[in-house]
Amino acid sequence: MDTFECIKTKIEVREFSKRDVPSEIRKKVLEAARLTGTGLNTQHWRFILVDNKDNLKKLAEDSTSGSWVAGANFAIIILTNPKYHFHSIDAGRVLQNMQLAAWNSQICSGLFTGIKQEQLQTDFEIPENLSPTIIAGFGYPAREVTGKMKKKNRLQLHELVYYEKYGNSELV
Numbered sequence: 001m002d003t004f005e006c007i008k009t010k011i012e013v014r015e016f017s018k019r020d021v022p023s024e025i026r027k028k029v030l031e032a033a034r035l036t037g038t039g040l041n042t043q044h045w046r047f048i049l050v051d052n053k054d055n056l057k058k059l060a061e062d063s064t065s066g067s068w069v070a071g072a073n074f075a076i077i078i079l080t081n082p083k084y085h086f087h088s089i090d091a092g093r094v095l096q097n098m099q100l101a102a103w104n105s106q107i108c109s110g111l112f113t114g115i116k117q118e119q120l121q122t123d124f125e126i127p128e129n130l131s132p133t134i135i136a137g138f139g140y141p142a143r144e145v146t147g148k149m150k151k152k153n154r155l156q157l158h159e160l161v162y163y164e165k166y167g168n169s170e171l172v
């Protein structure tokens with residue numbers, strides 16, 4: 001898929017079908033993560049792949065805003081090291097690359113950031129120096145994703161972009 005088309009059509013999906021995601025697509029999503037750049041090329045992040053149903057349920061219980069992850073085909077916990085002031089930027093970039101790589105293969109995904117950190121840290125044996133920053137669930141969508149079913153609710157460019165100085169809307 002064309003990159004812009006991929007960005008344009010990707011939406012957050014929180015309901016998944018029971019169909020398994022082929023392992024080569026899963027691998028591609030992880031490769032997209034590996035290939036993403038980090039601040040100072042530190043590569044401080046680590047990823048926990050979760051596909052066991054009981055563990056997906058545990059992930060849901062360890063969340064405050066992602067109970068839907070229990071129904072995902074697999075999930076990825078993104079761990080970053082908060083000693084780097086840019087660690088959450090790194091988390092956002094890698095997440096977006098994984099989501100776009102997945103969507104390029106018709107795999108949908110959703111993310112959540114509401115995490116019961118201590119509980120999750122214990123349940124998944126995460127070392128203290130790493131923080132579970134974002135969790136994403138992946139799978140085929142429960143319903144076909146078409147541009148018509150959910151319109152993206154976004155501000156228009158003229159509400160967002162200024163030319164040369166804040167407040168100057170000449171550009172768009």
Ligand SMILES: Cc1cc2nc3c(=O)[nH]c(=O)nc-3n(C[C@H](O)[C@H](O)[C@H](O)COP(=O)(O)O)c2cc1C
Pocket residue numbers: 010011012013014065066110111112113114151152153
């Ligand atoms: C920083 C950030 C945090 C988010 N946290 C959650 C979350 O905790 N739970 C959730 O279900 N979705 C979460 N989302 C997804 C947003 O709700 C979603 O990006 C937004 O509604 C736009 O969705 P759309 O692209 O499908 O239009 C988060 C997104 C971002 C960028």
